[in-house]
Amino acid sequence: MRYTRPPILILTIFIAAVLIFSSCETDINVLAPASATPVVTCILNQDSSAQYVRLSRSYAVTDATIPPDSPDSILFARATRIAVEEVINGDVTRRSFFTPVEVRKDSGFFPRQEHWVYRADFTVKPETDYRLIIYLDETDKIVYSTCYTVGDFDIINPLYPEVRYIHMLPDHNLSFYWTKSLNAAIYQLGFMMHYQEIGPDRTVEKEILIPLKSIFYLQTTDNLFSYPVNSTNFYSYLADALPANPGLLRKCLNIDAVVISGGEELGYYMRLEEGGQTFSIIDYSNIKNGIGIFSSQVVRKIKGFSLTEQSIDTLAYGRFTKELNFMDRTGSRRGVPLHSAVVRDGVPAFAGMTRSLVTK
Numbered sequence: 001m002r003y004t005r006p007p008i009l010i011l012t013i014f015i016a017a018v019l020i021f022s023s024c025e026t027d028i029n030v031l032a033p034a035s036a037t038p039v040v041t042c043i044l045n046q047d048s049s050a051q052y053v054r055l056s057r058s059y060a061v062t063d064a065t066i067p068p069d070s071p072d073s074i075l076f077a078r079a080t081r082i083a084v085e086e087v088i089n090g091d092v093t094r095r096s097f098f099t100p101v102e103v104r105k106d107s108g109f110f111p112r113q114e115h116w117v118y119r120a121d122f123t124v125k126p127e128t129d130y131r132l133i134i135y136l137d138e139t140d141k142i143v144y145s146t147c148y149t150v151g152d153f154d155i156i157n158p159l160y161p162e163v164r165y166i167h168m169l170p171d172h173n174l175s176f177y178w179t180k181s182l183n184a185a186i187y188q189l190g191f192m193m194h195y196q197e198i199g200p201d202r203t204v205e206k207e208i209l210i211p212l213k214s215i216f217y218l219q220t221t222d223n224l225f226s227y228p229v230n231s232t233n234f235y236s237y238l239a240d241a242l243p244a245n246p247g248l249l250r251k252c253l254n255i256d257a258v259v260i261s262g263g264e265e266l267g268y269y270m271r272l273e274e275g276g277q278t279f280s281i282i283d284y285s286n287i288k289n290g291i292g293i294f295s296s297q298v299v300r301k302i303k304g305f306s307l308t309e310q311s312i313d314t315l316a317y318g319r320f321t322k323e324l325n326f327m328d329r330t331g332s333r334r335g336v337p338l339h340s341a342v343v344r345d346g347v348p349a350f351a352g353m354t355r356s357l358v359t360k
Contacts, residue, residue, distance in 0.1 A: 038143045038290030042132055043266065046124045046149060046298045053082050053098055053118040055134065080136055082118050087129040096122040124296060126151045127182055132294045145287045145294035150263050151182030153300060158257050161304040166255060168231045168311040175228045178259050181298055185267025187215045189227060192256040198249040210237050216271055235320040244323040251327045252315055257302045265295035
């Protein structure tokens, strides 16, 4: 990106404006009427051929838990036209148009059931100018923005997962090393852990992204960055993110090392958000005739690292993750073989379980 913590950001901003005028004789409370303000999120993903734009509009409310009279007021008509232009030496070298696609909404408060984003299929070049143009048919209004995409970079450490094990122990913390991504203002470090959940009837393979740290580098002359991983944060995040379930056994398969670089626009936005200045987000926007963010990200991933045996045992019996029922280095739980019908320490081992793999 000029990173998507993620991978894709969904920005929903509600604006309430209350003007209070007073005089020596009369107090008047006025709720100022608000016009429809376009709210835009577009993070160009330089590692994907699919690009997305999230478009909605704000409305004034006195109680944010009560939806507006017309839920349609948070969306613009599908007649809206959205395009991203690639600009090289001042000339438009490619123009890609977006079409609306319905998405599955996350948990939380939503004024309406239906949600959509806009999608276009094209690849994004590093260190290139891009222009986002949105024509709002119902208001005859143009919303636009520009960004300069971030450059490529490489992970220097950890490498060689074919022979390298990852130590995730308090006395042997790993350090990430990576080269500079030109025009990047933020880096997000993390691991993608692949694991199995083993139940009485089936084995399901899953994955979970474990974010470690967001690092801001708005200006630097260095070409190599480093950051030590805190193993305690690794296990603590897993304990918070995965539900304990005594009816399941889990097995860690491997982990991927992940570094994401994000553009300057995304860096400013996330710095305000992590600083707890929620309403200051509105103060930063690179969207003309609207509010929001247009930026880019690059994701680098080294796949397939195994954890050391000591780290596997810490995952199984450590103080943060012992309730998650991960198997230890022997492939068992407290000495109970996987296929045994014995139940020990309240943890079931499933006899005659089906070994079919159900993909996520």
